[in-house]
Amino acid sequence: MADIRPKTVIYTASGKWESGMLVNSAAGSFTDILTDMPESSGGTDMGPRPLDYILTSLIGCAGGTLSVLAKRSGFEYTGFTGEAQGILDLGGFLGVPGVSKHFTSVSAIFIVETDESKERVKEICSLVEEKCPVLNLLADAGVKLEIEWKIADLEGA
Structure with a gap:
């Protein structure tokens, strides 16, 4: 067991x-x-900037989580890329009451190079979002997350 x-x-x-x-x-x-x-x-x-590292950590953590989960489930892929953007209202840092002092929202696009079916990609991406520690840290902090997953167009490469 x-x-x-x-x-x-x-x-x-x-x-x-x-x-x-x-x-x-x-x-x-x-x-x-x-x-x-x-x-x-x-x-x-x-x-x-320190917050730049938060965004790169999100990309790195999603890629690492994908790697671990893919290995466990037999999901085959040949590449992963990501881009992320965070929005910060400096009013929080400057002391404006009621304004968050951290990112209010983070959007990311993750692209997976794979021949797996769209259904398998959707399943593994959902698991990555469920398991990724950095993504969950942001979510637990109340950051609005917009995560988009795409399958790379290998024929157009």
């Missing part, structure tokens, strides 16, 4: 302020993960 007890994984990160808005962080064995802001916002534009 399969072990269905919860398994806890601990993630760690550290960071050090360099100057202005530039922070140099590390996560796991990866170092020199820079976050900054554009010059127009008082930064030096030496790295992505």
Whole structure:
């Protein structure tokens, strides 16, 4: 019988302020993960904004979740790409009452290269949305999510 007890994984990160808005962080064995802001916002534009990492994390997590679920279910695919956009009302950061301080909405388009049937693609994509930790973190924070899945047109490539 399969072990269905919860398994806890601990993630760690550290960071050090360099100057202005530039922070140099590390996560796991990866170092020199820079976050900054554009010059127009008082930064030096030496790295992505922190919220940019949320969007790239969503794409990476969806792709990783797809990989795990595809392997478990025998779903065959040859590629995955994603694009995401988040909308932030700066009023929350500036102290306007009732305005969220995080993304109010995130939209993403994920494209899967596969010869699987549309029904199988729909099933696996639904499972990815159900299981993806970053997507669920955003949903649990009350972020409005618009997720679209497409099958790549391999003939037009």
